[in-house]
Amino acid sequence: MAERPTPDLTSPAMRAALLRGLTTRRSLMTGAFGVGASVALAACGSAPRGGTNPSASGAATPTAKAAQDMSDSEKVVNWSNWSSYIDVSEDEKSRPSLDAFTKETGIKVNYTEDYNDNDEFYAKVRPLLEAGEDTGRDVWCSTDWMVARLIRQGYVQQLDYANIPNGQANLEDSLKNVEFDPGRKFSLPWQSGFAGIAYNLDATGGKKIETMTQLLTDPSLKGKVTLLSEMRDTVGLVLCEMGKDPSNFTKADFDAAIEMIQKAKDAGQLKGFTGNDYTDGLTKGDIAACVAWTGDVVQLQFENEKVQYVLPQAGFTLWSDNFVIPAMAKHKKNAEKLIDYYYQPAVMAEVEAWVNYIPPVKGTKDELTKIDEELATNELIVPTPEVLSRAKVFRGLTAEEETSFARAFSDLTSS
Structure with a gap:
């Protein structure tokens, strides 16, 4: 695995860069979570059809449409993510962990920072998903409540853990059985806070x-x-x-x-x-x-x-942004290999040294210690089991609850 540069988190330039990333993430997420937007979406019909949360009501979860998987013949995966949410090189011209993934697997990653807002992104992909068409994306990272919506609409595919053994073995216990996705059949966390x-x-x-x-x-x-x-x-x-x-x-x-x-x-x-x-x-x-x-x-x-x-x-x-694989994704197995790669503690530690959120991967602390001991002892970045035991994920809401609440x-x- 290629050697990664260690960021100087105390430098003014790096603090400014991190702050730019965090401000963008949180302000955009606030916009996505905004109550006015939620009411408006429900009112104009953008809320989930059927009006039920399967895990809350016992309703059957629709099965997402699947395309022929071209992963074996097309060594590519298309990943949409939030801005400033992955490690970058010192000259900001490359993303070292992605480069290492490609070198290890031969799979090229088309990484696009076009996930600016949960509802905005949903508005872009929903017409395609509703029509049973390919979104042009094989994986993206949605916040918990949006994952609940995508699952109950049948817009995301069930994960094949045969391709994600690290995800099955290394997911933090507190994130394993969330209400909106019991057993993590459809999603795995990318970062948490x-x-x-x-x-x-x-x-x-x-x-x-x-x-x-x-x-x-x-x-x-x-x-x-x-x-x-x-x-x-x-x-x-x-x-x-x-x-x-x-x-x-x-x-x-x-x-x-x-x-x-x-x-x-x-x-x-x-x-x-x-x-x-x-x-x-x-x-x-x-x-x-x-x-x-x-x-x-x-x-x-x-x-x-x-x-x-x-x-x-x-x-x-405790909130998370989660990997999901959309319906009709053409490179599902490649996307699962990508998720599995980031569920290696050493790889996740490299990401955390840059983004400073909470890793969902067991063993990250030991690897992060090798990069920056101060970060590895910060319980806001690497929580102890006792801290995680007090963390609660806000449950998924039905369409009616989204509107009224x-x-x-x-x-x-x-x-």
Whole structure:
């Protein structure tokens, strides 16, 4: 395997590059998760047809259409992904792990950074999938809730683990049996992240903010708290605080969480709801405490040691962007070999040294230690089993729930 350059994560240039990537990822994901967009999609018919979540309702999952697999005769795989989401060479002209995959397998990867937003990407590929046509892509990376939609519409194919033995052996236990894809039949995570609580010690007067109850009720924080405009993370954290499981909750639980947030808003506790634009205010101290994403905070801590981060003991949300293979993909086996390649701990470590998200692959920590010991001991990048045991994946929603829950959250954030 070719030698990879080790990035200098403390250099201003590298921090700036990482921040560009993280800001793009999180701001775009916020747009994808945006409640207004969810309501609009449901209203115009873009929500899943049939209106059911198979895993929640017991309905049969449609079988995705399969094309003749040309993998043996065409040594190519077409991968669509988010921007700044893979390792790059120091001159930014190549992607070392992809080059090594091609050298090892003879399979050329057409890697395209055209996944800018979950709903935007879905709007591009849905007409082709609905018509039973090839999308021109063999694999892409969708966020959990979008994977749930694609599965229940029959738009992604079941994985053949005979071609992905590393995926079967090395997937982190906490990610194996998620509600939206029990047993990981249709998806495997590419990268993951947490939503937790960030705070600025100067702005809190040295006080640690470790629970959602503190965030929503502590009078010393009044008017200096922000929550995420991403429903699944904000509501998910409140559900955990209430002793509920975001992967298995009822409408009554959801309504109670909304009521708890509304009470804090009515009391003047909240400064507002944000995407990842909380970062500037948190660094300056204009925001004392907030719900925040791990990837952002890892980078903020390079700049300001007063910025602290807590993963609440009551639990917190874990999201993933996941490999899926679409219906009618022409190079399914090649795509599975690609997924399998990245499920080697040494390869995933090379990616993590650049992207700083959470690897879904067991054994990555040991390999990352060889690259950068500080990164390997950061629990926001390489969580311990104890940390992962408290992480919760927000369950998949039915089409009706997507509409009603998004509308309720939109009313809360906009009123």
